[in-house]
Amino acid sequence: xxxxxxxxxxxxxPGVRVGKGTRIWHFCHIMSGAEIGEDCNxxxxxxxxxxxxxxxxxKIQNNVSVYxxxxxxxxxxxxxxxxxxxxxxxxxxxxxxxxxxxxLVRHGASIxxxxxxxxxxxxxxWAFIGAGAVVTNDVPDYALVYGVPAQLRGWVCECGVKLxxxxxxxxxxxxxxxYVLSPHGTVEEKRTQG
Numbered sequence: 386x387x388x389x390x391x392x393x394x395x396x397x398x399p400g401v402r403v404g405k406g407t408r409i410w411h412f413c414h415i416m417s418g419a420e421i422g423e424d425c426n427x428x429x430x431x432x433x434x435x436x437x438x439x440x441x442x443x444k445i446q447n448n449v450s451v452y453x454x455x456x457x458x459x460x461x462x463x464x465x466x467x468x469x470x471x472x473x474x475x476x477x478x479x480x481x482x483x484x485x486x487x488x489l490v491r492h493g494a495s496i497x498x499x500x501x502x503x504x505x506x507x508x509x510x511w512a513f514i515g516a517g518a519v520v521t522n523d524v525p526d527y528a529l530v531y532g533v534p535a536q537l538r539g540w541v542c543e544c545g546v547k548l549x550x551x552x553x554x555x556x557x558x559x560x561x562x563x564y565v566l567s568p569h570g571t572v573e574e575k576r577t578q579g
Contacts, residue, residue, distance in 0.1 A: 404441065422459065434471075435483075446498070454485035454504060461490050464498035464516065471504045491526070493543065513541045527564065527572040540564070540572045548572075 388405040391397060395413040404423030409415065411429040419433045422441035427433070431445050434452040440459035445451070449463045454471040457463070471485035486504040490496070494508045497516035508514065508524045515531025515538075524530050529539040529547060540548045542557035542564070549555055553566045554575070563575035 416453075428465070440492075452485070453483070454487045455490070456487070457490045458492040458494075460493040462495040464496055464500065466498060467496050467500040467502070469502045469504070473504060494524075495545065497531075511541065511543045513545065525571055540566070543574070 389403045389407040391409045392411045394411045395409050397415045398417040400417040401415045402420045403409070404421060404425065406424040407421055409427045413427055413431045415421070415433045416435045418436040421433070421439045422443065424441055425439060425443045425445070427445045428447040428449070430448045432450045433439065436453055437451050438456045439451070440457055440461065442459055443457050443461045445463045446465040448466040450468045451457070452469050452471040455469045469488055471488070472481055473486055488502060488504050489507045491508060491510040493511040496502070496514045497518065499517045500514050501519045503519065503521045506520055506523050508520070509526035509528060511526060512524045512528045512530070514520060514524065514535060515529070518531045518535040519533045520530070521534045527540050528537055529541045530537055540550070540555070542548055542560060542562055544557060544560045546557050546559040548557060548564055550566055555564045564572050565575045566572050
């Protein structure tokens with residue numbers, strides 16, 4: 386008896402590693418070499434490619450494709466039908482034979498429904514990608530991006546609420562975390578000294 390759940394309609398190829406408490410629902414396919422952490426939830430019809438790394442406590446909604454070359458750190462949310470690519474110039478007659486362009490989604494990031502992630506980007510910690518976006522460039526930590534192509538539209542708190550900066554500082558209206566906007570255009574959580 387395993388310490389994770391896999392629906393009988395799903396296929397896990399040989400060599401897949403799945404962490405304790407993870408649930409893999411209907412019609413999923415997880416390919417060889419994939420690693421899925423603890424307490425993850427993979428919705429119906431999720432595809433996970435060879436050697437993909439998925440951290441702990443990730444939530445992957447229905448119809449998501451996570452292709453070879455993608456790494457999801459802990460706590461990543463992938464909305465319904467979002468897709469990751471792994472080849473910048475695909476050709477059916479000239480396959481890459483595993484030479485794919487890597488993509489990294491950092492801790493706590495959220496990706497909305499129907500988002501396309503063009504390979505070779507890094508999505509920063511706690512970033513938020515709005516539904517339907519096409520991500521073609523790196524996304525900074527705490528950034529709110531959306532559109533085609535995705536563009537910076539603001540900043541979000543770790544809890545997901547949009548931040549309103551007064552000068553170079555913001556306090557979340559929901560959880561009261563504090564943030565600082567640097568002169569370089571990056572956001573960091575303000576740490577209290579103690």
